[in-house]
Amino acid sequence: MTESVYVVGVGITPFGKFADESMKSLGRTASRTALIDAGISPRDIDLVSAGSARSGMLHGHESGVGQMVAWELGISGVAVYNVKAYCASGSSAFNVAYMALAGGFNEVALVVGVEQLSVRAEKGRPITSDGVEIESDFGFTPPAFFAAVTQEHMREFGTTREQLAAVAVKNRANAVHNPVAQYRNAISIDDVINSPNVSGPLNLFDCCPTGDGAAALVLMTESAVKRLKVGDRAIRIASSVVRSGEYEQVKSLTTFNLDVLASKQAYEKAGLGPEDLDVVEVHDAFTITELIHIEDLGLVAKGESGPAVARGEFSLGGRIPVSTSGGLLTKGHPLGASGTAQLVELVEQLRGESGVRQVDGAKVAMAQMSGGFMESDLATSCITILTR
Amino acid sequence: MSDKPRASQTVVDDFGDGPVLTASRCPSCGDTRYPPRAWCVNDQETMERVPVSPVGTLYEAVWVSRPPYGFREPYYVGYVDMPEGIRVFGRIEANGHELEHGMQLAHRIDVSRTEPEDVLGPIFAPAAS
Ligand SMILES: [Zn+2]
Numbered sequence: 172m173t174e175s176v177y178v179v180g181v182g183i184t185p186f187g188k189f190a191d192e193s194m195k196s197l198g199r200t201a202s203r204t205a206l207i208d209a210g211i212s213p214r215d216i217d218l219v220s221a222g223s224a225r226s227g228m229l230h231g232h233e234s235g236v237g238q239m240v241a242w243e244l245g246i247s248g249v250a251v252y253n254v255k256a257y258c259a260s261g262s263s264a265f266n267v268a269y270m271a272l273a274g275g276f277n278e279v280a281l282v283v284g285v286e287q288l289s290v291r292a293e294k295g296r297p298i299t300s301d302g303v304e305i306e307s308d309f310g311f312t313p314p315a316f317f318a319a320v321t322q323e324h325m326r327e328f329g330t331t332r333e334q335l336a337a338v339a340v341k342n343r344a345n346a347v348h349n350p351v352a353q354y355r356n357a358i359s360i361d362d363v364i365n366s367p368n369v370s371g372p373l374n375l376f377d378c379c380p381t382g383d384g385a386a387a388l389v390l391m392t393e394s395a396v397k398r399l400k401v402g403d404r405a406i407r408i409a410s411s412v413v414r415s416g417e418y419e420q421v422k423s424l425t426t427f428n429l430d431v432l433a434s435k436q437a438y439e440k441a442g443l444g445p446e447d448l449d450v451v452e453v454h455d456a457f458t459i460t461e462l463i464h465i466e467d468l469g470l471v472a473k474g475e476s477g478p479a480v481a482r483g484e485f486s487l488g489g490r491i492p493v494s495t496s497g498g499l500l501t502k503g504h505p506l507g508a509s510g511t512a513q514l515v516e517l518v519e520q521l522r523g524e525s526g527v528r529q530v531d532g533a534k535v536a537m538a539q540m541s542g543g544f545m546e547s548d549l550a551t552s553c554i555t556i557l558t559r
Numbered sequence: 560m561s562d563k564p565r566a567s568q569t570v571v572d573d574f575g576d577g578p579v580l581t582a583s584r585c586p587s588c589g590d591t592r593y594p595p596r597a598w599c600v601n602d603q604e605t606m607e608r609v610p611v612s613p614v615g616t617l618y619e620a621v622w623v624s625r626p627p628y629g630f631r632e633p634y635y636v637g638y639v640d641m642p643e644g645i646r647v648f649g650r651i652e653a654n655g656h657e658l659e660h661g662m663q664l665a666h667r668i669d670v671s672r673t674e675p676e677d678v679l680g681p682i683f684a685p686a687a688s
Pocket of ligand 1: 602
């Protein structure tokens, strides 16, 4: 028996590189915005779940980011969880809060994802990833991994350089209308193709920038929604799934089986399918990852994402708009904040509050966030389905 | 303290003839894994450490134009599928060849990374035909 759980408040900071900010200031700003949006007091919160991946160590908060943000807001005497799961840290923190509320253990949760990467010592160099110590000694970088994935997708399905660039162009076109995005000027296919090379077929505009930022959500059980009378703009969590990788030795790099399986679980729990989706946010850390994720989620047949994105099927006004926020490619990727930022975007879409980026009549939304590398697969995947 | 380069503890062993690339094999079911594991995922038997075959098949190789910390110059890396059913990631010396999916590559153990200290790892190159 599970309780219905709703998102009743959202808050987000601008994403960018902010030397004058801190994890503390970013986390408290997004959280306060979410509390005000929900119309509740910090004292109403009985659980805090915080996601951050890499920057804790840089700020003397390898542990305790959730307690730090809660203290700033005057939230005390509650359950606090700190979740670290690579790029999916914020999405995983959301899942922890969802489980606690669905299970009836808590009633009102604050979820915050926060990261500040602009202070790292090796800034300007490609960021490394946790869990790839061996490969990193042998020259591994995330762009090199996804460059290999890109070449394989091109070889197997005939995906072209122009089709990849269409993803970056689409997401920038969306970011033009998103005030919190880091890079908001429109770009062309040629801009992407002529941007400096990073690795293999991937150029600078195929890769998401890093950055700083925070995004927060307030979650409530159905009974708390009634008690606190905040139901007007409540968005229901239809399913939230977390799943680790399928560690096989020799496999095709053109699909991530964990996303296929996690999204199947999420569809089943929600009683919905890909044909029901109105708006989707995916882990577009690279142009190629958006293409592969939309295939793995069932938005388009395997191998057909390239032509479909070039035809505009995933643009605003298209069949299923993807990355309407501008995605990681334009917001930047403050790891722990990226997953909660996706959910903030989707909640606003389902409320009909997205302005120029609004998907008309959006009723069902999906977020996909994966993270980490293990044995030539990804280490974790989080799938969330929200409904109005 | 010796001046010898740090070998990646997990994937390089010396079975008596110098450092070689190492996988693990289950003595019970024969499952072979790379990087080596302590226990077999099928039956939890203690795995044996075994040298990796000398030649494999290139899955994908890519040029890294922007080297990360630890690497001074651009380089090729890639995934190579070995006959025992494992996939190995490492640097590749093209030696003037076009690196193509399906070509045969041989490996040796050599310095893979130079900062902050030398680290030994597998270096692949087109196999002599
Ligand atoms: Zn076995």
